[in-house]
Amino acid sequence: MSTTRHMVNRQRRLAAVKARETPTPAPRAPRPRPKSGEKPARTARGAVPRPLLLALLTLLAVLAAAFAVFAHSRAEAARDLPALRNTALTDTARTSEVKGTVGQAVDAVFSYDHAAPGRTEKAADKYLTGKAVGQHRDMLAQVRSQGDRQKLVLSTTVTHSGVEVIDEDRARVLVFADQSNTSTAKGGSATHAAAMFAVDVVHRGGAWRIANIDTFSR
Amino acid sequence: MARTTFRHRTKLSLASAAAALALGFAAWTGSSWYAAAHDDSAHFARTRDEVLAAGEQAVLNMNTLDHRDLERGLDAWEQSATGDLLDELREGRVEFEKQVRTARTVTTADVLSGAVTELDEREGRAGVLIAVRITVDPPKKKPSTKESRLLGELTRTGDGWKLSGLGQAPAGETPTDTPSD
Numbered sequence: 001m002s003t004t005r006h007m008v009n010r011q012r013r014l015a016a017v018k019a020r021e022t023p024t025p026a027p028r029a030p031r032p033r034p035k036s037g038e039k040p041a042r043t044a045r046g047a048v049p050r051p052l053l054l055a056l057l058t059l060l061a062v063l064a065a066a067f068a069v070f071a072h073s074r075a076e077a078a079r080d081l082p083a084l085r086n087t088a089l090t091d092t093a094r095t096s097e098v099k100g101t102v103g104q105a106v107d108a109v110f111s112y113d114h115a116a117p118g119r120t121e122k123a124a125d126k127y128l129t130g131k132a133v134g135q136h137r138d139m140l141a142q143v144r145s146q147g148d149r150q151k152l153v154l155s156t157t158v159t160h161s162g163v164e165v166i167d168e169d170r171a172r173v174l175v176f177a178d179q180s181n182t183s184t185a186k187g188g189s190a191t192h193a194a195a196m197f198a199v200d201v202v203h204r205g206g207a208w209r210i211a212n213i214d215t216f217s218r
Numbered sequence: 219m220a221r222t223t224f225r226h227r228t229k230l231s232l233a234s235a236a237a238a239l240a241l242g243f244a245a246w247t248g249s250s251w252y253a254a255a256h257d258d259s260a261h262f263a264r265t266r267d268e269v270l271a272a273g274e275q276a277v278l279n280m281n282t283l284d285h286r287d288l289e290r291g292l293d294a295w296e297q298s299a300t301g302d303l304l305d306e307l308r309e310g311r312v313e314f315e316k317q318v319r320t321a322r323t324v325t326t327a328d329v330l331s332g333a334v335t336e337l338d339e340r341e342g343r344a345g346v347l348i349a350v351r352i353t354v355d356p357p358k359k360k361p362s363t364k365e366s367r368l369l370g371e372l373t374r375t376g377d378g379w380k381l382s383g384l385g386q387a388p389a390g391e392t393p394t395d396t397p398s399d
Binding site: 050060063079088089178 | 226229230233234236237239240241243244246247248250251253254255257259260262263264266267330331332333334335337346347349351365367369387388389390
């Protein structure tokens with residue numbers, strides 16, 4: 001079977017080559033003989049009569065335009081998906097930038113040393129903005145008020161974090177952190193706590209700052 | 219006669235121009251559509267959201283259990299799991315059923331927040347961080363809630379993404395940044 005097909009194909013190929021090699025025959029006589037009074041150009045266009053050609057072209061234009069509109073709307077829809085607005089993980093550089101800054105910020109603003117309370121203030125100035133400033137003040141109020149007497153040292157370490165959303169200059173990060181609160185006064189003790197919260201960060205003045213701290217309280 | 223020809227010709231060239239223009243637009247928008255549909259990062263973004271949704275649902279399933287409907291609850295657990303986690307669940311099922319029957323608890327959960335921490339599309343593996351609030355309602359006692367910090371590992375299966383590992387984020391002094399495995 002295959003041999004036969006081979007042969008047939010070969011013959012076809014040969015015939016094609018031969019056809020190419022033979023000089024093109026003189027142009028055939030115009031098929032529909034021009035009737036008297038009619039211009040040859042009109043009929044020389046071939047088998048498609050003019051009204052049909054016009055209709056076909058119009059149809060083509062309409063179809064192509066319709067497709068263009070459809071494709072445009074589909075492309076827009078595909079680009080406008082919420083999944084695509086969120087560049088967490090897809091933009092690896094920005095993701096690690098956000099993650100890194102949040103880690104540093106949380107470690108710094110939720111750490112407090114009674115001997116150097118200014119350090120926490122400075123960190124808060126550097127990393128917090130908007131609502132987070134007040135939230136942070138409330139969260140640390142107790143530590144601050146008892147800090148001196150009990151010689152408190154609060155330290156916070158982010159153990160895990162994940163960037164939930166990055167939408168241009170805003171992002172949200174889920175944070176798991178370990179906290180230890182040590183009283184270095186006589187008879188003092190240490191308490192450890194596992195914390196989880198989410199922070200909303202905004203990109204302002206070339207840096208990411210925490211704008212809101214969500215502790216999931218009801 | 220000449221006038222008709224002229225009109226015909228104008229119509230024809232107009233139609234040709236319109237067709238050419240429309241074809242041009244169609245090619246342009248078509249390729250833009252193709253590009254949008256085959257954008258790698260778009261695909262990655264959709265997979266990321268898929269992974270998060272699967273992870274959150276699985277965590278929800280595995281923290282939901284009603285002692286009055288154990289079979290269905292535990293079936294849902296197994297449907298959310300694959301790999302090692304599934305083996306563990308199957309192994310402990312009988313013992314666990316007994317415990318819950320005795321305790322007669324109803325456990326429900328809320329996902330507070332979740333994030334995908336890593337995603338390897340080629341390997342079909344991903345890591346998630348999920349914060350949940352779990353409410354345990356024992357008989358004749360007030361329900362208690364606790365918050366849980368979970369690290370999950372997901373694996374792609376023929377039936378979507380499923381949890382292949384799940385555990386609490388260890389609370390200790392050692393900072394790690396990878397899900398426990």
